[in-house]
Amino acid sequence: MHExxxxxxxxxxxxxxxxxxxxxxxxxxxxxxxxVSGVVKEYFVDAFEWAKKKTExxxxxxxxxxxxxxxxxxxxxxxxYPTVQYGKECPYCHSPHTYLVTGKDVMIxxxxxx
Amino acid sequence: xxxxxxxxxxxxAYADNDLEADYLRKxxxxxxxxxxxxxSSPGAGKTTTLTKLINILKSTFRIGVMEADIDSDVxxxxxxxxxxxKSIQLHTSxxxxxxxxxxxxxxxxxxxxxxxxxxxENVGNLVCPAEFDTGACLDIMILSIPEGDDKPLKYPLVFExxxxxxINKIDTISYFNFDFKKCEETIKMRNPNATIxxxxxxxxxxxxKVAQYFIEKVNNWKEK
Numbered sequence: 001m002h003e004x005x006x007x008x009x010x011x012x013x014x015x016x017x018x019x020x021x022x023x024x025x026x027x028x029x030x031x032x033x034x035x036v037s038g039v040v041k042e043y044f045v046d047a048f049e050w051a052k053k054k055t056e057x058x059x060x061x062x063x064x065x066x067x068x069x070x071x072x073x074x075x076x077x078x079x080x081y082p083t084v085q086y087g088k089e090c091p092y093c094h095s096p097h098t099y100l101v102t103g104k105d106v107m108i109x110x111x112x113x114x
Numbered sequence: 115x116x117x118x119x120x121x122x123x124x125x126x127a128y129a130d131n132d133l134e135a136d137y138l139r140k141x142x143x144x145x146x147x148x149x150x151x152x153x154s155s156p157g158a159g160k161t162t163t164l165t166k167l168i169n170i171l172k173s174t175f176r177i178g179v180m181e182a183d184i185d186s187d188v189x190x191x192x193x194x195x196x197x198x199x200k201s202i203q204l205h206t207s208x209x210x211x212x213x214x215x216x217x218x219x220x221x222x223x224x225x226x227x228x229x230x231x232x233x234x235e236n237v238g239n240l241v242c243p244a245e246f247d248t249g250a251c252l253d254i255m256i257l258s259i260p261e262g263d264d265k266p267l268k269y270p271l272v273f274e275x276x277x278x279x280x281i282n283k284i285d286t287i288s289y290f291n292f293d294f295k296k297c298e299e300t301i302k303m304r305n306p307n308a309t310i311x312x313x314x315x316x317x318x319x320x321x322x323k324v325a326q327y328f329i330e331k332v333n334n335w336k337e338k
Binding site: 002 | 116117118119120121122123124125126127128129130131208209210211213241242245246270271303
């Protein structure tokens with residue numbers, strides 16, 4: 001639901017970077033989105049396609065959207081497991097002492113510019 | 115054809131907002147104004163709770179309220195009428211949350227020079243407001259009995275983020291299947307340091323405890 005808010009922050013940061021690097025345009029954006037970041041891909045892509053038309057440098061920018069799997073680590077049995085499938089409780093030893101290793105972030109990895 | 119080159123960025127989508135939020139917290143410390151970000155679902159009783167709470171706290175602190183909504187100004191008018199403190203309405207223009215930039219504009223609008231404590235009533239929603247750091251000094255939330263005891267399982271992030279979880283409408287608990295102990299356990303599983311206070315904004319039960327919590331928080335912050 002807050003995809004548009006994230007899109008606005010991503011675009012603002014890239015526009016600033018494009019201006020600073022004196023590029024003509026940004027042709028591609030590689031974004032890594034965690035499975036448990038709360039972002040819904042379809043909504044994000046729609047919001048991005050709408051918002052890029054209003055930018056200075058990103059009107060033709062292609063979005064390379066990479067999903068990063070959510071992985072949780074169990075402190076008690078030291079195993080890792082897929083977060084989306086099993087959630088907070090370790091499927092091996094049923095311990096609640098677990099923490100998320102990957103899958104929470106939304107990262108701007110790189111941009112291709114002309 | 116012009117040459118294409120790659121610029122490595124490796125920066126979080128939230129990086130600019132996080133920076134702005136940290137900057138805002140420093141600014142608030144300089145000004146001596148403590149800002150509390152209040153989150154909840156629509157209808158959990160944010161405005162009623164704030165009204166009761168402010169009427170207790172207004173003899174101790176100079177208080178302001180910022181009401182954030184997608185549209186309308188019913189909350190700002192209601193708070194001003196029932197407490198007499200300074201309040202303004204922020205419109206998020208369709209956005210489902212506040213970010214640090216919007217919070218700063220709101221604080222400029224309310225003029226914090228003569229305020230000790232500002233409550234920021236975020237958009238009623240348990241998902242999106244939790245994702246964005248508003249720059250507030252403290253994050254708190256209200257969960258109400260009719261919403262159910264499973265909410266900490268369904269919306270973990272907001273419970274992880276909040277130092278204080280107020281459980282409102284405790285006077286209605288006998289009418290709902292709300293397991294208070296189970297709810298407390300799931301909140302503590304997400305956030306072992308959370309303070310949990312059951313209240314009834316309607317009858318006023320325990321609102322004084324919440325007021326005491328804020329008096330201690332603000333005084334500790336000022337001494338630091």
